[in-house]
Amino acid sequence: MKFTITRSIFSKALNDVSRAISTKTTIPILTGLKLDLTEQGLVLTGSNADISIEATLDVNSEQNDLQIESTGSIVLQAKFFGDIVRNLPEKTMTLEVKDGFQTVITSGASEFNINGLDANNYPHLPEIDAEDALTVPASVLQQLINQTVIAVSNQESRPILTGVHLVIDSGKLIAVATDSHRLAQRTLALPEAGDAHYDVIIPGKSLTELSRTLTDDIQNVEIRFAENQVLFIAGRNAFYSRLLEGNYPDTSRLIPTTSSTTAQFTAPVLLASIQRASLMSHESSNNVVRLALDPASQTATLFGNSPDVGNVEEQLTFTSLAGEALDISFNPDYMKDALQGVGPATIELAFTAPLRPFTMVPTEDRDQFIQLITPVRTFS
Amino acid sequence: MKFTITRSIFSKALNDVSRAISTKTTIPILTGLKLDLTEQGLVLTGSNADISIEATLDVNSEQNDLQIESTGSIVLQAKFFGDIVRNLPEKTMTLEVKDGFQTVITSGASEFNINGLDANNYPHLPEIDAEDALTVPASVLQQLINQTVIAVSNQESRPILTGVHLVIDSGKLIAVATDSHRLAQRTLALPEAGDAHYDVIIPGKSLTELSRTLTDDIQNVEIRFAENQVLFIAGRNAFYSRLLEGNYPDTSRLIPTTSSTTAQFTAPVLLASIQRASLMSHESSNNVVRLALDPASQTATLFGNSPDVGNVEEQLTFTSLAGEALDISFNPDYMKDALQGVGPATIELAFTAPLRPFTMVPTEDRDQFIQLITPVRTFS
Numbered sequence: 001m002k003f004t005i006t007r008s009i010f011s012k013a014l015n016d017v018s019r020a021i022s023t024k025t026t027i028p029i030l031t032g033l034k035l036d037l038t039e040q041g042l043v044l045t046g047s048n049a050d051i052s053i054e055a056t057l058d059v060n061s062e063q064n065d066l067q068i069e070s071t072g073s074i075v076l077q078a079k080f081f082g083d084i085v086r087n088l089p090e091k092t093m094t095l096e097v098k099d100g101f102q103t104v105i106t107s108g109a110s111e112f113n114i115n116g117l118d119a120n121n122y123p124h125l126p127e128i129d130a131e132d133a134l135t136v137p138a139s140v141l142q143q144l145i146n147q148t149v150i151a152v153s154n155q156e157s158r159p160i161l162t163g164v165h166l167v168i169d170s171g172k173l174i175a176v177a178t179d180s181h182r183l184a185q186r187t188l189a190l191p192e193a194g195d196a197h198y199d200v201i202i203p204g205k206s207l208t209e210l211s212r213t214l215t216d217d218i219q220n221v222e223i224r225f226a227e228n229q230v231l232f233i234a235g236r237n238a239f240y241s242r243l244l245e246g247n248y249p250d251t252s253r254l255i256p257t258t259s260s261t262t263a264q265f266t267a268p269v270l271l272a273s274i275q276r277a278s279l280m281s282h283e284s285s286n287n288v289v290r291l292a293l294d295p296a297s298q299t300a301t302l303f304g305n306s307p308d309v310g311n312v313e314e315q316l317t318f319t320s321l322a323g324e325a326l327d328i329s330f331n332p333d334y335m336k337d338a339l340q341g342v343g344p345a346t347i348e349l350a351f352t353a354p355l356r357p358f359t360m361v362p363t364e365d366r367d368q369f370i371q372l373i374t375p376v377r378t379f380s
Numbered sequence: 381m382k383f384t385i386t387r388s389i390f391s392k393a394l395n396d397v398s399r400a401i402s403t404k405t406t407i408p409i410l411t412g413l414k415l416d417l418t419e420q421g422l423v424l425t426g427s428n429a430d431i432s433i434e435a436t437l438d439v440n441s442e443q444n445d446l447q448i449e450s451t452g453s454i455v456l457q458a459k460f461f462g463d464i465v466r467n468l469p470e471k472t473m474t475l476e477v478k479d480g481f482q483t484v485i486t487s488g489a490s491e492f493n494i495n496g497l498d499a500n501n502y503p504h505l506p507e508i509d510a511e512d513a514l515t516v517p518a519s520v521l522q523q524l525i526n527q528t529v530i531a532v533s534n535q536e537s538r539p540i541l542t543g544v545h546l547v548i549d550s551g552k553l554i555a556v557a558t559d560s561h562r563l564a565q566r567t568l569a570l571p572e573a574g575d576a577h578y579d580v581i582i583p584g585k586s587l588t589e590l591s592r593t594l595t596d597d598i599q600n601v602e603i604r605f606a607e608n609q610v611l612f613i614a615g616r617n618a619f620y621s622r623l624l625e626g627n628y629p630d631t632s633r634l635i636p637t638t639s640s641t642t643a644q645f646t647a648p649v650l651l652a653s654i655q656r657a658s659l660m661s662h663e664s665s666n667n668v669v670r671l672a673l674d675p676a677s678q679t680a681t682l683f684g685n686s687p688d689v690g691n692v693e694e695q696l697t698f699t700s701l702a703g704e705a706l707d708i709s710f711n712p713d714y715m716k717d718a719l720q721g722v723g724p725a726t727i728e729l730a731f732t733a734p735l736r737p738f739t740m741v742p743t744e745d746r747d748q749f750i751q752l753i754t755p756v757r758t759f760s
Contacts (some may be wrong), residue, residue, distance in 0.1 A: 077689070080659070080663065080689060083659050084656075084659055087652070087655055087656045087659060088656070089652060089653075089656075109694055109695040109696075109697070110653070110656055110692065110693075110694040111692065111693050111694070112656075112660075112690060112691075112692045113690045113691050113692070114689055114690035115688075115689060115690055272467070272469060273469075273490070275467055276464075276467045276468070276469075276490055276492075279460070279463050279464055279467060280492075283460065308495075309457070309460060309494055309495060310492065310493045310494035310495055311492075311493050312490065312491065312492045312493070313490075313491050314489055314490040314491065315489035316489075317489070
């Protein structure tokens with residue numbers, strides 16, 4: 001195996017696949033990065049138990065400037081190899097595998113000799129049919145991920161809740177996540193899905209990593225499903241994730257359909273107020289802020305309190321306030337996450353009772369994105 | 381005590397003095413920030429056992445927009461208070477101290493009530509005469525600090541070596557630091573010092589913190605010395621540091637005056653090569669690279685080796701190479717620090733023997749900045 005390549009391009013592909021490589025893996029060869037050189041191009045692979053990333057550098061791409069002298073495969077220590085490539089002096093670099101997996105990397109007057117590993121011992125990635133592929137704009141997928149992973153549980157006690165539940169049915173995609181204290185549900189029209197039906201649970205961590213690889217230059221992402229794997233193809237990268245096994249709880253009945261009090265706010269303005277109130281609640285043993293809504297006097301007041309440190313009180317600016325008076329306490333961090341997911345929009349909070357979950361929707365897009373927050377019972 | 385002020389200015393001053401405040405102090409009141417309001421303005425103070433920083437916001441400054449209603453003093457929890465100020469909604473903020481050190485902070489519709497502490501219990505800063513003040517351009521002081529603190533020891537076993545030795549004599553300033561493996565000495569003509577004589581040792585950590593407060597808008601720094609304190613006045617900030625007590629070792633006789641081999645390099649080019657070689661030495665139990673200089677054949681070769689991982693060999697590009705052939709091994713991290721201190725200049729390395737310290741000087745400024753590195757004995 002011997003090739004010469006544009007160093008910056010190779011380094012970038014190496015960074016991409018390194019996202020999947022962990023130094024903490026129990027399978028030693030997975031701390032390495034696999035290189036496969038065929039007449040078609042160079043494929044870099046990184047993997048851990050949950051996700052695998054494959055980057056393909058095409059022999060026909062002019063900017064890759066890939067010169068193949070002989071094909072083959074090798075596995076190299078990922079972190080160390082990445083450091084070497086980043087620090088080489090010239091624009092191009094040459095990599096040659098000699099006897100016994102000894103690998104020589106040269107660039108200008110610099111020559112590295114490092115020990116490689118037999119690529120035959122590297123686990124194979126699953127093969128996933130292109131048969132039922134869906135295509136989604138990268139920006140839409142990224143938004144969908146960001147808006148749902150916030151509600152994913154990070155408690156391994158109920159592993160199923162660490163995933164995002166994705167259902168594709170009747171030309172619609174519904175993504176739901178909940179940690180049982182809050183819920184985020186994003187709906188997307190997907191006419192090209194036709195009568196395809198999928199019901200899968202993708203680990204939240206996989207989606208977060210996927211979202212980080214979706215750079216601005218990527219237009220569309222192709223999604224393919226297999227038995228226990230999902231594959232996202234974005235630009236020259238293929239991103240594999242395992243699926244979570246089990247039944248996701250039925251969340252549709254959790255979302256209230258009526259309300260007795262509603263309030264509308266500009267999301268960033270409310271976010272800043274919540275942020276201030278949380279400065280106090282974070283100093284307290286129970287991280288709770290209190291919201292008092294009084295439609296009769298048209299006032300909304302937010303309270304944060306810490307017995308040791310002090311308290312804060314703020315008159316909130318709202319765009320509308322209607323229904324019955326209400327006093328409700330909740331975790332301000334859930335509210336912050338929810339508001340950050342909405343962006344600069346106007347949102348509506350809809351309440352039924354002080355101890356019942358309340359909803360947050362963008363007023364312009366009520367059906368596409370709905371979030372639920374469970375209040376906290378306080379004795380004060 | 382009650383005043384109104386431009387929030388951004390107050391927040392910046394608060395950040396400045398917070399550099400001196402540690403949450404780990406054994407004196408509880410020092411986790412606080414002191415505010416002193418007089419008819420002249422507002423003084424903020426932060427302190428730990430080693431350094432104290434005072435910022436003065438003048439009542440006559442238009443941008444401060446300081447409105448004084450009543451004077452007084454208070455101590456507030458620094459981190460918490462800083463978070464509040466940063467998150468307030470409006471351009472201005474009002475702070476009022478009520479009975480029992482209760483402090484009310486208001487901005488727009490937001491009102492914080494927090495508990496303060498009696499400012500009478502806050503330790504007093506030393507008073508330092510303006511009599512023998514020196515003035516140094518801020519950029520020169522910053523360079524001098526950066527070029528010497530790299531060689532300061534971080535081992536508390538010889539506390540005196542954790543400081544920078546500063547001698548002002550005969551209109552000249554000499555700053556020296558050494559951790560006994562390497563040494564950095566910076567000389568500065570200081571004609572305005574006249575026949576003033578000072579010999580002090582300033583903790584390296586204090587100088588590093590001072591250097592961080594020297595922002596681009598600061599032209600000159602006034603330096604005042606007292607018995608066991610030094611005071612730097614930079615813009616609206618006064619920076620106090622304790623001095624280290626004891627006798628600094630005589631370093632002047634350590635610097636060799638003759639050499640048998642010299643080599644000149646462009647500092648950033650040599651730095652990149654050292655960086656590459658250190659990738660290997662860092663993977664080895666003894667962090668050493670080897671430099672082989674052969675003036676006869678006009679070659680300079682750098683070697684890095686790790687028994688487990690591999691090795692690197694590089695032909696170095698030099699601008700001149702003269703004297704006897706030499707093989708020398710050294711810690712590449714010391715060389716990296718030394719080269720980074722020099723910047724983009726051309727440097728000369730001068731060697732006497734494989735196991736004797738060698739010097740590095742910028743070729744344009746040989747007397748002003750000299751660094752010394754002790755080689756490592758290897759058995760290979």
